[in-house]
Amino acid sequence: MLKHVRIPKQSELHHWADFVELRCLVDVDGRFSGERLLTAKKQGIDTGEGVAEAQDQSETDAIDQLLGSDGPQLGDLLVDFGAKADDDEVEPEADEEEDSFGRSAEVADNLDNWAKRIFVLLGERADSLGVAYPFDVDTPGMTIVSRDKDDMRRRYVFFLIASSLGRLDASPQARVPAEFERVSLQLLRIMLPVPFEIDHFGTAGRGGSRFDGGIFDRICQLADVLNGAVLCSRDTFHPKDNGDNGLDIVAWLPYADPGQGIASFFCQCACGIEWEPKQAEPAYNRWRRYIDLASPPATVVITPQYFRQYREHWYVDEEVSGILLDRLRCLRLTTETSELSEYERSVVEAVWKPHPDLG
Numbered sequence: 001m002l003k004h005v006r007i008p009k010q011s012e013l014h015h016w017a018d019f020v021e022l023r024c025l026v027d028v029d030g031r032f033s034g035e036r037l038l039t040a041k042k043q044g045i046d047t048g049e050g051v052a053e054a055q056d057q058s059e060t061d062a063i064d065q066l067l068g069s070d071g072p073q074l075g076d077l078l079v080d081f082g083a084k085a086d087d088d089e090v091e092p093e094a095d096e097e098e099d100s101f102g103r104s105a106e107v108a109d110n111l112d113n114w115a116k117r118i119f120v121l122l123g124e125r126a127d128s129l130g131v132a133y134p135f136d137v138d139t140p141g142m143t144i145v146s147r148d149k150d151d152m153r154r155r156y157v158f159f160l161i162a163s164s165l166g167r168l169d170a171s172p173q174a175r176v177p178a179e180f181e182r183v184s185l186q187l188l189r190i191m192l193p194v195p196f197e198i199d200h201f202g203t204a205g206r207g208g209s210r211f212d213g214g215i216f217d218r219i220c221q222l223a224d225v226l227n228g229a230v231l232c233s234r235d236t237f238h239p240k241d242n243g244d245n246g247l248d249i250v251a252w253l254p255y256a257d258p259g260q261g262i263a264s265f266f267c268q269c270a271c272g273i274e275w276e277p278k279q280a281e282p283a284y285n286r287w288r289r290y291i292d293l294a295s296p297p298a299t300v301v302i303t304p305q306y307f308r309q310y311r312e313h314w315y316v317d318e319e320v321s322g323i324l325l326d327r328l329r330c331l332r333l334t335t336e337t338s339e340l341s342e343y344e345r346s347v348v349e350a351v352w353k354p355h356p357d358l359g
Contacts, residue, residue, distance in 0.1 A: 020032055028354040034119055122135070124310065128328060134147050135147060197251065201218060202243075246281025261295045264295070267300040271304060283299045
């Protein structure tokens with residue numbers, strides 16, 4: 001039984017949009033409102049549950065600058081959004097769009113406008129994903145209602161759970177990272193069809209991957225399939241190091257010759273909240289210490305986070321490097337024939353049901 005959905009400690013509005021979705025899933029009536037969001041926010045402020053985590057210096061400077069600005073207003077944007085069905089050509093003013101989302105929106109002039117922004121983001125998700133989105137959203141009324149279940153919506157909820165590790169009880173999430181890595185490989189096979197070859201390099205593929213053994217053994221095997229050269233030695237790593245060195249999945253286009261210059265992708269699967277630093281882990285600037293390749297691999301990070309603001313723009317452009325597959329892109333790669341594993345279904349069913357004790 002799920003006992004708690006913790007209030008986000010992060011200020012980013014997309015985390016709070018996830019919180020609203022989770023609370024809707026577990027509600028006895030399958031709905032959640034802006035009024036209840038404000039109540040939860042105020043309770044978090046009173047109890048300290050939602051107190052923001054410590055920021056590094058650069059983030060602190062940015063927030064200090066935001067605190068010196070006038071709080072952005074959403075009234076006109078909500079009117080435009082409500083009229084969107086009648087006038088698809090409506091566009092927000094450039095300054096209005098910039099102020100209503102992203103970092104500037106995290107410092108709200110009052111909690112009512114803060115809640116409105118979150119429901120605008122939820123409405124954006126509904127528009128982007130259509131029938132695959134598990135909720136009906138009334139943006140002006142600030143209400144969200146759970147839809148009937150199907151497999152596309154279950155896949156969305158699984159991504160939502162995978163992005164919320166640490167906010168849920170441990171029981172329904174123990175194997176989620178490994179399962180998310182399995183799903184990520186499935187999606188990469190859709191994005192990079194045959195003749196590309198794709199395989200697990202990380203621990204989630206143990207027993208079924210061509211890359212086997214300790215980390216040094218797998219680096220040697222990786223160099224072999226990519227026609228590269230190994231630059232490290234077994235002594236580079238701890239004798240018991242069976243990790244993945246920040247590389248979860250490898251994709252490459254094989255050729256029937258020993259020549260260098262193999263097209264390849266190094267992929268990291270990043271569950272939970274702290275996905276951004278993991279963008280550096282599969283990057284060739286880091287891996288060139290271990291393996292020499294004539295053609296550097298493209299870096300791919302796959303995260304279940306819905307890292308979006310208005311009109312599907314990245315929540316913050318500067319925080320994205322390389323190729324990022326977030327929840328929106330992953331859902332768009334998911335096809336109606338994509339199969340959910342029994343574990344994936346069980347995790348979703350453990351969360352997506354009424355939990356009377358959560359209120």
